[in-house]
Amino acid sequence: MAVPTPPSVPGAPRRVPPRAPQRAPRPTLVEDSADHLLLHADVLVIGGGPAATWSAITATEQGASVVLVDKGYCGTSGVAATAGVGHWLVPPDADRRDEEITPREEQGGYLTDRDWTNDVLDEAWYRTALIEEWGYERTRRSRPAAGGARTAPAPNPFARRPGERSFSGSSPDYLRFLRGKVKKNGVTVLDHSPALELLVDGAGVVSGAQGYQRQTGRAWRVASGAVVLATGGTTWKSHSLGGDVNTGEGHLMAAEVGAHLSSMEFSNFYGMVPFGTSMDKNGFFVTASYWDHQGVPIAYENLHKSRAELLAASLRGTITAQFTQFGPEVRPTLRAAMPNFFMVTDKLGVDPFTERFPMDWVQEGTVRGTGGVHVLDRDAWTGVPGLFAAGDVAARDRVVGAATGAGGPNLAWAVATGTWSGRAAAALAADRGPSSRGLRLEPTGTVGLRPDDAAHPPRSAPAGEGSWREITAAVRDEMLPIDKSVFRHHQGLVRSLDTLDDLWDRAGTELVPAAVRGAEAIRTRETAGMLAMARWANRTALHRTETRGMHTRTDFPDADPQQARRLLTGGLRDLWVVPDPEPPVTGDAGAPYAAPTPPTRAEEAS
Incomplete structure (x- = not known):
């Protein structure tokens, strides 16, 4: 599969210098009806x-x-x-x-x-x-607190x-x-x-x-x-x-x-949460201390790179964590920096700085x-x-x-x-x-909006809400479990792809909302998006026959220097995976860094 190159047709982008900030013209309202x-x-x-x-x-x-x-x-x-x-x-x-x-x-x-x-x-x-x-x-001046006391100014x-x-x-x-x-x-x-x-x-x-x-x-x-x-x-x-x-x-x-x-x-990527919650927004877990379900300390290498050691221990039982890396003098600052997290631990009755607490995982996918x-x-x-x-x-x-x-x-x-x-x-x-705004425009949406009659002749009438709920649940069953998404191997990936490909065939005829631009279409389209992403993720994982970063192949546990290339993927019904022709540029291979000169106001306005 060839990687796209900039086309020679109208619409190819070009680089331009920034202008001075200004209030832009308003969009044109053409129709505003019920x-x-x-x-x-x-x-x-x-x-x-x-x-x-x-x-x-x-x-x-x-x-x-x-x-x-x-x-x-x-x-x-x-x-x-x-x-x-x-x-x-x-x-x-x-x-x-x-x-x-x-x-x-x-x-x-x-x-x-x-x-x-x-x-x-x-x-x-x-x-x-x-x-x-x-x-x-942020507000720097102190504000009156309860009882008339003054709070410290915000940093x-x-x-x-x-x-x-x-x-x-x-x-x-x-x-x-x-x-x-x-x-x-x-x-x-x-x-x-x-x-x-x-x-x-x-x-x-x-x-x-x-x-x-x-x-x-x-x-x-x-x-x-x-x-x-x-x-x-x-x-x-x-x-x-x-x-x-x-x-x-x-x-x-x-x-x-x-x-x-x-x-x-x-x-x-799996985010860490206090057990029974969804609070995965914190960085304190990265250098914390951990124990397995039997109370044995867990050694780990680098949680930014991979969490395989902790995830493997979690498959054997609930692990516990404690933020032992922070001394008492910095704890108030940390609480102020991440109030959402500590609101959760306070409700649980846990002081994560001084007590061990059970933790769990949540799949953060391509967000993290x-x-x-x-x-x-x-x-x-x-x-x-x-x-x-x-x-x-x-x-x-x-x-x-x-x-x-x-x-x-x-x-x-x-x-x-x-x-x-x-x-x-x-x-x-x-x-x-x-003038380009007045042209006749064609919609491009496929699965989740319109039946895929060309590739899959309709087998039955659209299944409506039950169908999108069922397909969503099936996608989550393939993408959320740790033993499927983290610890990958050839047979497991093939089984998962077989399931996902069958779901894609079903979605082509079943995920058809009553109205293409109606409320039901939001749900069917979300389901189609999750299904497409799951297929791309697992197809690419099947092609990377090594362990690198957060990608762990139990059948290929070592990194392969020959596979130090990024992988590109695409397609809808028929997927493809190819190495990126643009190689990584690391260390001395990069161009010597020279700080750019910020544009002057006169240059911005030109």
């Missing part, structure tokens, strides 16, 4: 988390009109809204970059790309510096050491601010409006999308000059905190127009894993004319390889790809011009 909403815009952003908001903000800075549609309420739904903010910020200094990047190359199984990582860190460094300028700051999220900068704090504060910035810049936001399928013009250029508004009960359509997918990763409805809205239909929409994916075998839509360049372009991808929907393998991106690298990736995609989408829309 049954249908139609808008024309330069750029459509699908998603509502950090990557989506950064993309929308950047597009408006280029003078583009922007519509942002979110499955939930922009800034409050998804995994980012339930965590803390901790960007991976490394100053533009060659030695500091080397100190940060080199360990991650080893953790990532040497599948990373040092040049891409430097570019991501550069973009994150300069873009997040604007947040304070835009007016974001400055932009605290610095010489040459260093950090930005950490509460995700709800951060995302609420980004939502406000989006609105201030003139973006039209459609909340509770999941996208169901992409639209293409006669030349195959992605030119919008359509979906359904839950609260108003009507269909929506946006015709645009370019589309940015920022729909997040996939957790297969594992009940990871905030993750059940991440069901893979963004990846499916991309594949339906010809995009492909990368590193889908690294989509099996690596796999996703493959982007080809620093425009975050998917290889499909008119379509860009940002954040967790896009593969992060060039930055983290076979290891988890966790919070910091994933946030840096969201800022960088959000910025790149917003700039490139706005430039493409300007190239195409407003």
Whole structure:
């Protein structure tokens, strides 16, 4: 299978310098009736988390009109809204970059790309510096507490050491601010409006999308000059905190127009939770102490790289954990940094710093894993004319390889790809011009929306709600158990793929909603997205006959130096897997780092 190259047809992206920030023009409202909403815009952003908001903000800075549609309420739904903010910020200094990047190359199984990582860190460094300028700051003045006492001032999220900068704090504060910035810049936001399928013009250029508004009960359509997918990763409805809205239909929409994916075998990261809860948003487990079900201490190597030692012990019985690595002096700071986690442990009556507590696991899939839509360049372009991808929907393998991106690298990736995609989408829309919005557009949705009559003659009438529930349960049975998703072997993967392929055949005729753009279509489309992601993940895992990072093959327990390449996958009914022709770039193979010169105001305005 050939890897797509930039086409020579209208719709190929190009790099452009940023403009000075400005209030962008509003999208054009074409129809606003009880049954249908139609808008024309330069750029459509699908998603509502950090990557989506950064993309929308950047597009408006280029003078583009922007519509942002979110499955939930922009800034409050998804995994980012339930965590803390901790960007991976490394100053533009060659030695500091080397100190940060080199360990991650080893953790990532040497599948990373040092040049891409430097570019991501550069973009994150300069873009997040604007947040304070835009007016974001946590309340620093003390507030009256109960009884009139004064509380201590909140820490400055932009605290610095010489040459260093950090930005950490509460995700709800951060995302609420980004939502406000989006609105201030003139973006039209459609909340509770999941996208169901992409639209293409006669030349195959992605030119919008359509979906359904839950609260108003009507269909929506946006015709645009370019589309940015920022729909997040996939957790297969594992009940990871905030993750059940991440069901893979963004990846499916991309594949339906010809995009492909990368590193889908690294989509099996399991988050740690206090037993009986879904609270997987913390980093304290990474260097904690553990005991097996018999009270024997468990040794482990690196939980960023792999959790196989602890996961194996969990199959034998419940293990316990304790945050013995933190002294009393830092515990109040840690509680303030992650209040959600400690609210849960307090309700359980556990002090995790001084007591052992039972723990469990939750599948975090591609949210904490690596796999996703493959982007080809620093425009975050998917290889499909008119379509860009940002954040967790896009593969992060060039930055983290076979290891988890966790919070910091994933946030840096969201800022960088959000910025790149917003700039490139706005430039493409300007190239195409407003006349492209009036073209006749064709829907591209397949499984979960329309019967796949060509490949599978209908065997029965659509099964409706019972069918999507049954197929969803069957997908979860293949993707959530530790003994299937973590400890893989040839026979198990083949059995799982046989099951998933049969489900795909069924879905082609059974996952057919009564109305393509109705409320029922949201559920059938989510089911189709989860099923597609499961097939891509397991097919790629079957091809990687070695153990590397979070991918463990019990029949191939060692790493194979000949397989130190990223794997690409794609297709819908007939899947394919090929090595990425772009090799990893690690260590001295990377270009010598030279810090970029930030543009002056005059250059930005030119």
